[in-house]
Amino acid sequence: MVTEYLTLDRLAAQLSEVKHQHFSGQILLTSATGSQWSLYIYLGRILYATGGKHPIRRWVRNSTIAGVDVSMADDLQARIEALTNISGLTAAEIDSCWEYYLLVNWAKQGRMTRNALIKQIQSTIVEVMFDIVQAETVSFQQVAQAQLSPQLTLIDMDRAFELAVQKQQQWQQTGLKQISPDRSIKIAKIAEFQQMVSPTAYQALQFVLDGQQTIREIAAKARKSPVAIGQSFQSHLATGTLSLIDLPDFNSPVEQSKHPPGFKSALIVCIDDSPFVCDRLEQIFQQEGYQFISVMDSLKAIPIVVAKKPELIFLDLVMPNANGYEICSRLRKIGAFQQTPIVILTGNDGVIDRVRAKVVGATDFLTKPVQSELVLEIAQKYLNPTLANSL
Known part of the structure; x- marks a missing residue:
């Protein structure tokens, strides 16, 4: 069956028809690149919207702007966990739409005012609609199902679409058409950028342009619009002084709740110049619920490991530029990684290699080609030793 994709004009007409039908249920929209969004509808008006590339990042950002009290959360990870704590929801509520x-x-607990709550819903809906409009063509599916209840606020379908189109046109008219506000900005040429801005500005901007925050997140912190942020750095992006990078979404609380607390939520890094080995390990670990990052450039290995702080590292011995012995030795000199399990990967299972690997601080040794059973045993051994010892 060939999927039919609607242009924006046809999508607008379809949404107006939904409004006039007083439809209640869910509308599923999918872009040609695979992005998916859900609109929750009650009697032809929008109750809530979610989906896209960064639904969890959007939730955390908009909840923070709304002023939800997470004063005990003193770092980003604690804030994320506080704002996505779904332990008080029923299974049906989680499956239906945990965000709503x-x-x-x-609202029941008085953690946010009604005005703040309505503003958050409105902001979320318009942002989702902006991303849908930005996709330009989407498939459309109506699903009749039980609506969300209670109805906290209802947003006019035509008005939300109109606002999204206006924002998207403004975004494009200012020369940002090829840039997604979900991307992050990073300083690509440090020396050149330092020459272009004052020392004071550079000191401030190096923490903003760190490649860890999306344009939308930078805008929220600066209390400016994403358009203003995009325009501020547009010339630097054009010259290559700054670069755009893609960021993953934060971990979904729903996915985390499906796994028991412990080792499967851990982050694993593989440093290996072989795409086959990296792809194979990624397949093995992601099927089991682990987070996984591969690094095929040995020169980038140390900075990435320091930034990501994995709980387990797989490290190839033979690589160009920097070998596994050198990387392992350097990691062991960094306080944060003195106890991190480092498993050496090699196609040559020799005594000399094992001894030398131990000398530079390797924790274990695994012979290629990798076998899923042995790889998972290693992960279980070092990420959940209590469980491993009981087996």
């Missing part, structure tokens, strides 16, 4: 039912609970 967290808002329902927060």
Whole structure:
């Protein structure tokens, strides 16, 4: 069956028809590149919207702007966990739309004012609609199902679409058409950028342009629009002084709740110049619920490991530029990685290699080609030793 994709004009007409039908249920929209969004509808008006590239990042950002009290969360990870804590929701609420039912609970608990709650819903809906409009063509599916309840606020379908189109046109008219506000900006040429801005500005901007925050997140912190942020750095992006990079979404609380607490939520890094080895390990670990990052450039290995702080590292011995012995030795000199398990990967299972690997601080040794059973045993051994010892 060939999927039919609607242009923006046809999508607008379809949404207006949904409004006039007083439809209640869900609308599923999918772009040609695979992005998916859900609109929750009640009697032809929008109750809530979610999906896209960064639904969890959007949730955390908009909840923070709304002023939800997470004063005990003193770092980003603690804030994320506080704002995505779904332990008080039923299984049905989680499966239906955990974001909406967290808002329902927060309203009941008085954790946010009604005005703030409505503003968060409106902002979320318009942002989702912006991303849909930005996709230019989407498939459309209506699903009749039980609607979200209670109805905290209802947003006019035509008005939300109109606002999204206006924002998207403004975004494009300012020369940002090829840039997604979900991308991150990073300083690509440090020396050149330092020459272009004052020392004071550079000191401030190096923490903003660190490749860890999306344009939308930078805008929220600066209390400016994403358009303003995009325009501020547009000339630097054009010259290559700054670069755009893609960021993953934060971990979904729903996916985390499906796994028991412990080792499967851990982050694993593989440093190996072989795409086959990296792809194979990624397949093995992601099927089991682990987070996984591969690094095929040995010169980038140390900075990435320091930034990501994995709980387990797989390290190839033979690589161009920097070999596994050198990388392992350097990691062991960094306080944060003195106890991190480092498993050496090699196609030559010799005594000399094992002895030398131990001398530079390797924790274990695994012979190629990798076998899923042995790889998972290694992960279980070092990420959940209590469970491993009981087997």
